[in-house]
Amino acid sequence: DTAVSQTPKYLVTQMGNDKSIKCEQNLGHDTMYWYKQDSKKFLKIMFSYNNKELIINETVPNRFSPKSPDKAHLNLHINSLELGDSAVYFCASSHRRLAGEGQYFGPGTRLLVL
Amino acid sequence: AQTVTQSQPEMSVQEAETVTLSCTYDTSESDYYLFWYKQPPSRQMILVIRQEAYKQQNATENRFSVNFQKAAKSFSLKISDSQLGDAAMYFCAYLYSGGGADGLTFGKGTHLIIQP
Numbered sequence: 001d002t003a004v005s006q007t008p009k010y011l012v013t014q015m016g017n018d019k020s021i022k023c024e025q026n027l028g029h030d031t032m033y034w035y036k037q038d039s040k041k042f043l044k045i046m047f048s049y050n051n052k053e054l055i056i057n058e059t060v061p062n063r064f065s066p067k068s069p070d071k072a073h074l075n076l077h078i079n080s081l082e083l084g085d086s087a088v089y090f091c092a093s094s095h096r097r098l099a100g101e102g103q104y105f106g107p108g109t110r111l112l113v114l
Numbered sequence: 115a116q117t118v119t120q121s122q123p124e125m126s127v128q129e130a131e132t133v134t135l136s137c138t139y140d141t142s143e144s145d146y147y148l149f150w151y152k153q154p155p156s157r158q159m160i161l162v163i164r165q166e167a168y169k170q171q172n173a174t175e176n177r178f179s180v181n182f183q184k185a186a187k188s189f190s191l192k193i194s195d196s197q198l199g200d201a202a203m204y205f206c207a208y209l210y211s212g213g214g215a216d217g218l219t220f221g222k223g224t225h226l227i228i229q230p
Contacts, residue, residue: 031214031215033217035217035218040222041153041203041222041223042220042222042223043205043218043220044217044220045216045217045218045219046217048215048216048217049215050214050215055215055216056215056216056217058217088157090159092159094214096214096215097214099147099209099211099213099214099215099216100147100164100166100209100211101164102147102149102161102164103161103218104161105151105158105159105160107156107157107158108157108158108159110157
């Protein structure tokens with residue numbers, strides 16, 4: 001059973017398009033995250049949600065809009081895609097009160113903007 | 115703001131030998147968590163080991179152990195009896211314990227090569 005799943009795993013699209021990435025976790029966690037891994041493998045937090053409430057919104061362009069319909073799902077919608085958005089996007093989850101147990105990551109979505 | 119530094123972009127070790135990956139961090143907090151994550155070519159991020167700053171005892175998980183030096187703000191990962199499957203990028207990460215929904219702060223990673 002997959003703990004944190006993301007769809008799609010690969011996304012190739014043209015500049016200017018709008019795309020969404022979906023994430024689901026079945027770990028019973030109450031907090032979910034989106035991270036971006038750039039071409040140099042550097043990982044940076046973008047957003048975090050706790051019980052469907054936005055907690056962290058790092059300096060991310062407002063073309064990126066996360067949505068959490070419930071505790072088990074966190075989706076990422078990106079408008080007007082730009083070349084610089086090409087990266088791997090990871091969803092992760094954890095229990096807010098058990099943060100020391102670590103965050104569990106999905107398999108990542110490789111986004112390529114042409 | 116906290117920072118995490120991994121000074122070794124790449125390390126190479128012979129199969130069955132021991133290797134140590136370095137990590138230093140900077141924080142003004144006294145209570146926090148530290149993690150090592152492994153990212154093999156499959157791209158999956160795998161939690162290898164975790165350490166709570168208030169615990170003096172170094173964490174161990176089978177062939178993986180850490181050397182946590184709080185005063186020096188150092189958190190190195192030792193891999194014993196290296197195996198081919200250990201080949202991956204390894205990331206050190208920090209999390210303030212008071213920020214339960216905070217994002218992890220990652221280092222830039224160390225690429226570990228295992229020589230057969």
